[in-house]
Amino acid sequence: MISIPRLRELGLKLTPQRLAILEVLEGNTEHPSAEDIYKQLKSRYPSLSLTTVYNTLEVLAGAGELQEIRIRANKRHFDPNPAPHGHFLCRICGAIDDVETGPLEIQAPLQTKGYFVEKYAPYFYGICPRCRERDRGSNQ
Amino acid sequence: MISIPRLRELGLKLTPQRLAILEVLEGNTEHPSAEDIYKQLKSRYPSLSLTTVYNTLEVLAGAGELQEIRIRANKRHFDPNPAPHGHFLCRICGAIDDVETGPLEIQAPLQTKGYFVEKYAPYFYGICPRCRERDRGSNQ
DNA sequence: TGTTGTTTTGTTATTATTATAAATAAGCAG
DNA sequence: CTGCTTATTTATAATAATAACAAAACAACA
Numbered sequence: 109m110i111s112i113p114r115l116r117e118l119g120l121k122l123t124p125q126r127l128a129i130l131e132v133l134e135g136n137t138e139h140p141s142a143e144d145i146y147k148q149l150k151s152r153y154p155s156l157s158l159t160t161v162y163n164t165l166e167v168l169a170g171a172g173e174l175q176e177i178r179i180r181a182n183k184r185h186f187d188p189n190p191a192p193h194g195h196f197l198c199r200i201c202g203a204i205d206d207v208e209t210g211p212l213e214i215q216a217p218l219q220t221k222g223y224f225v226e227k228y229a230p231y232f233y234g235i236c237p238r239c240r241e242r243d244r245g246s247n248q
Numbered sequence: 249m250i251s252i253p254r255l256r257e258l259g260l261k262l263t264p265q266r267l268a269i270l271e272v273l274e275g276n277t278e279h280p281s282a283e284d285i286y287k288q289l290k291s292r293y294p295s296l297s298l299t300t301v302y303n304t305l306e307v308l309a310g311a312g313e314l315q316e317i318r319i320r321a322n323k324r325h326f327d328p329n330p331a332p333h334g335h336f337l338c339r340i341c342g343a344i345d346d347v348e349t350g351p352l353e354i355q356a357p358l359q360t361k362g363y364f365v366e367k368y369a370p371y372f373y374g375i376c377p378r379c380r381e382r383d384r385g386s387n388q
Numbered sequence: 389t390g391t392t393g394t395t396t397t398g399t400t401a402t403t404a405t406t407a408t409a410a411a412t413a414a415g416c417a418g
Numbered sequence: 419c420t421g422c423t424t425a426t427t428t429a430t431a432a433t434a435a436t437a438a439c440a441a442a443a444c445a446a447c448a
Contacts, residue, residue, distance in 0.1 A: 121394060121445050143435080157397045162436070164395095178318050178371075182405070182435070196363060207358060218347060222377030223336060229371045231318075237362030261414050261425060283404080297428045302405070322404065322436065 109134070110173045110188065118171050128153055129164045133188040139177055139195070139204040141185050179204060179231045194230035200239040207232060249274070250313045250328065258311050268293055269304045273328040279317055279335070279344040281325050319344060319371045334370035340379035347372060 110130055115122060132145050140148070146161045165186055168174045177185040179197045185204055187195075194207035209230055218225055250270055255262060272285050280288070286301045305326055308314045317325040319337045325344055327335075334347035349370055358365055 119394095123395065123445070125396070141435090155397075159398080159437085160396055176321065178321055181316065181318055181324050182322060184321050184435085196358065196365075199366075205363075218336065218372060222380060223345075223372070224375040224380055225336075225372050226339070226375075227373040229373070231369045231371065232358060232363070232365050233367040233369070235364040235366075240362060240364055259425095263414070263426065265427070281404090295428075299406085299429080300427055303426075324404085 110168065114173070118167075118173075120167065125153065125156055125160050126164050128156070129161060133174065133186070136188055137206060139185040139187050141183055145186075175229075177204065178229070179233075192228060194232060196232040196234070196236065198236035198239055199233060200235055200243075203236055203238070205236060250308065254313070258307075258313075260307065265293065265296055265300050266304050268296070269301060273314065273326070276328055277346060279325040279327050281323055285326075315369075317344065318369070319373075332368060334372060336372040336374070336376065338376035338379055339373060340375055340383075343376055343378070345376060 110133070112122060112127075115126070120126065128149050129145060132140070132148050138144075142158065142161045142165055145165075146156065146158045149156050149161075165174070169176050169186070172190055173188075175187045175190055177187055177195055179185070179195050187206075189206070192209065194209045196205045196207050197203075198205070207230070250273075252262060252267075255266070260266070268289050269285055272280070272288050278284075282298065282301045282305055285305075286296065286298045289296050289301075305314070309316050309326070312330055313328075315327045315330055317327055317335055319325070319335050327346075329346070332349065334349045336345045336347050337343075338345070347370070
């Protein structure tokens with residue numbers, strides 16, 4: 109939830125492009141890529157450039173307002189929810205789902221070894237419930 | 249530890265290129281990229297092609313003999329240890345360290361929701377002990 | 389309303405990876 | 419050991435995502 113006052117706080121200018129990108133991200137649980145966002149907006153904002161989308165995502169990710177997801181090789185996705193949680197990639201349909209993670213005591217051993225952990229990103233791979241259900245249906 | 253009999257089992261031909269790539273990977277805890285492996289071998293095997301390195305890594309990863317690490321945006325690294333474990337990326341020096349992970353009861357909630365989890369890849373980001381130590385030294 | 393510095397845009401460059409097709413060579417049969 | 423078959427390697431070109439750049443546009447403040 110990136111509010112307009114929050115953007116001001118970060119010293120960012122409120123451009124129509126940024127507001128449009130935020131609108132796409134707001135409450136979005138589909139984890140779009142830069143390209144996805146660009147395509148969604150291009151018809152409404154024909155002058156929008158892909159570079160602007162990248163810039164905006166870069167700035168917001170740097171400010172901790174959204175997170176980069178590196179669950180797929182060679183392609184980044186973005187999550188407007190900056191709270192720590194995991195992600196699941198379905199190898200059938202390619203969907204990326206949010207995964208709630210419990211208390212992260214898993215980090216403790218790292219800290220005792222002298223690591224300074226700033227971020228924890230658990231990724232899961234497999235088959236999502238929708239695809240399992242669909243397959244089950246077609247096998248009967 | 250990818251043995252020669254294991255390669256045979258997989259129906260793969262034992263080419264000098266593959267053996268050389270395996271030699272670089274064997275016991276390697278530095279998590280090289282395809283390019284890293286290529287550079288290490290190029291002087292010894294001048295005819296080696298980067299495509300071959302990619303092919304070999306692809307085949308071995310597909311067979312579950314090594315794992316792809318997607319901890320960095322837009323660049324893959326490889327780990328000859330196929331056992332489940334996590335990785336830590338240092339934002340100062342870029343090193344990727346192995347992280348032992350305990351029993352993965354974290355997956356249970358996913359399974360009850362109908363997910364079929366084939367792989368779990370926990371990534372950690374921050375500053376490694378070497379860089380923290382170095383900084384501490386230079387600040388005194 | 390003018391000024392300043394940020395942002396946007398179009399374009400080009402870079403980087404990692406993948407596709408392709410011809411040449412090579414591993415492994416097996418005889 | 420020799421030839422055959424097929425997987426593999428190689429060089430090259432293509433692709434795809436992202437980053438760099440510089441000029442034009444415009445948000446924010448005085």
